[in-house]
Amino acid sequence: MEIAKHRVVSIEYTLTDDEGTVLDTSRGREPLVYLHGVGQMIAGLEAALTGKTKGDALRVRVAPAEAYGERDDALVQTASRAQLKGVDDVEVGMQFQANGPKGRQIVTVVAVDGGRITLDANHPLAGVPLSFAVEVVEVRAANPEELKHGHVHGPHGHDH
Ligand code: ZN
Numbered sequence: 001m002e003i004a005k006h007r008v009v010s011i012e013y014t015l016t017d018d019e020g021t022v023l024d025t026s027r028g029r030e031p032l033v034y035l036h037g038v039g040q041m042i043a044g045l046e047a048a049l050t051g052k053t054k055g056d057a058l059r060v061r062v063a064p065a066e067a068y069g070e071r072d073d074a075l076v077q078t079a080s081r082a083q084l085k086g087v088d089d090v091e092v093g094m095q096f097q098a099n100g101p102k103g104r105q106i107v108t109v110v111a112v113d114g115g116r117i118t119l120d121a122n123h124p125l126a127g128v129p130l131s132f133a134v135e136v137v138e139v140r141a142a143n144p145e146e147l148k149h150g151h152v153h154g155p156h157g158h159d160h
Contacts, residue, residue, distance in 0.1 A: 001140065001141070003036055003050055003052050003136065004037070004050065005037030006037055006038075006138050006141050007036045007140065007141060008036070008138075008152050009049065010031040010033045010138040011134075011135065011136055011137060012032075013132055014026075014132075015131070017130070017131070027133050031063050031137045031138075033152050035146060035151055035152050035154075036050070037050075038124065040151070042062060042066065042067050042068075042114050043062075043066045044062030044066030044067055045062055045067075045132055046059060046079070048135070052136050054139055055136060056136045057076075057134065058132075058133075059132065061130070061131045062129065062130045062132065068124075068127075068130075069123065076118065076121075076122060078116050078117065079117050080115055080116065081117055084117060090109055090117055091109065092109055095109075095124070106124060107119050107120065115152055136140070145146065
């Protein structure tokens with residue numbers, strides 16, 4: 001069965017940047033299971049997977065525009081310590097979730113200068129070309145309930 005819209009796809013993947021640093025991998029965990037063609041997967045990787053079948057292996061380099069977007073300098077802003085209530089020891093490199101214009105987003109502390117804290121709300125992988133090594137583990141049709149919910153149920157998928 002070929003990967004197409006509304007198929008449930010299981011993949012093993014390893015994600016690296018251009019320096020070869022492993023950013024994420026399914027190895028040693030369960031395969032990643034997702035519903036194809038509904039925007040759950042990074043656009044550039046989803047496009048590369050379309051038409052592939054079980055057992056296929058591929059390598060694809062995805063430009064930022066087809067992954068987590070380009071960096072936006074307007075998303076780097078300063079805040080006072082008082083605005084970061086609940087965060088005790090603010091240090092450079094700390095990440096936490098905050099509510100932003102695009103919903104929940106990861107915010108990274110990039111500088112601390114006395115009481116002023118510089119926060120970067122760009123996705124940590126914004127502006128980073130992503131290289132995926134992928135193996136297709138399984139492809140199956142989604143069942144009607146999965147299509148209605150817009151996500152995968154069952155082993156390694158969503159349980160409820
Ligand atoms: Zn559901």
